[in-house]
Amino acid sequence: MNEACPKCDGMGMRVIRRADGTQAAEVCDCQHEQRVARLMARAAIPRRYEHCSLDSYESNFPGADRSLSAAALMARRFVDRYPADTDGRGLLMTGSIGVGKTHLAVGILQALILEKGVHGLFCDYRELLKEIQNSYNPQVATTELEILRPVFDAEVLVIDELGAAKPTDWVWDTVAHILNTRYNDKRTTIITTNYADQPPGGTGPASRAMREETLGDRIGERMRSRLAEMCVVVEMSGNDFRRGVRRARFA
Secondary structure, three states: OOOOOOOOOOOOEEEEEOOOOOEEEEEOHHHHHHHHHHHHHHHOOOHHHOOOOOOOOOOOOOOOOHHHHHHHHHHHHHHHHOOOOOOOOEEEEEEOOOOOHHHHHHHHHHHHHHHHOOOEEEEEHHHHHHHHHHOOOOOOOOOHHHHHHHHHHOOEEEEEOOOOOOOOHHHHHHHHHHHHHHHHOOOEEEEEEOOEOOOOOOOOHHHHHOOOOEHHHHHOHHHHHHHHHHEEEEEEOOOOHHHOOOOOOOO
């Protein structure tokens, strides 16, 4: 059983005395805290990333690439200017594994919830596609629309690791459905991807085997072009942070 707030005795409002001696009622701080807690729960941020904030993002460690501090600055600026100056545009964070793309994306989402009261949602790209595919199973009660409705409606949506699933016509159609719906509704989308924001470099598996795949290879050039209208690109470079500073060790 939760204890009543000592400031308002669980009423949600408290009486304050003004400088002129008169009294007035105001909403208690506990109401804001409870609302933030509800928004955080609805955002579905995985436990592994719950600690991620803009303040805890490390970009000045020895050997850090200059692009990391620039990305952290862009993230903070984005939160400060949301929503008036961002006007529905989001961010596309590109870079190799372990440079902190997900950390910054979650940090932005948490800051927007705390500071702006935003209704946000975190989605792992591969897990979302699996949920949608699973909804086609007649034994599953959840429909595709029920899965996608929160994705469409979220004021700010984080899509983590876009392009990570094997590209197929169905994957491309699903990505197009999500991105076009959010584009048309002018909703903010923050995306991370391990693939360079470049067009497809070849048409067959042999040509792709000769080089690194691009975002155009993974989601199609039409949707990559759509992202150019939806998101400002933030390029992040450097070594895998998890294999260096954050490498798993026993105490």
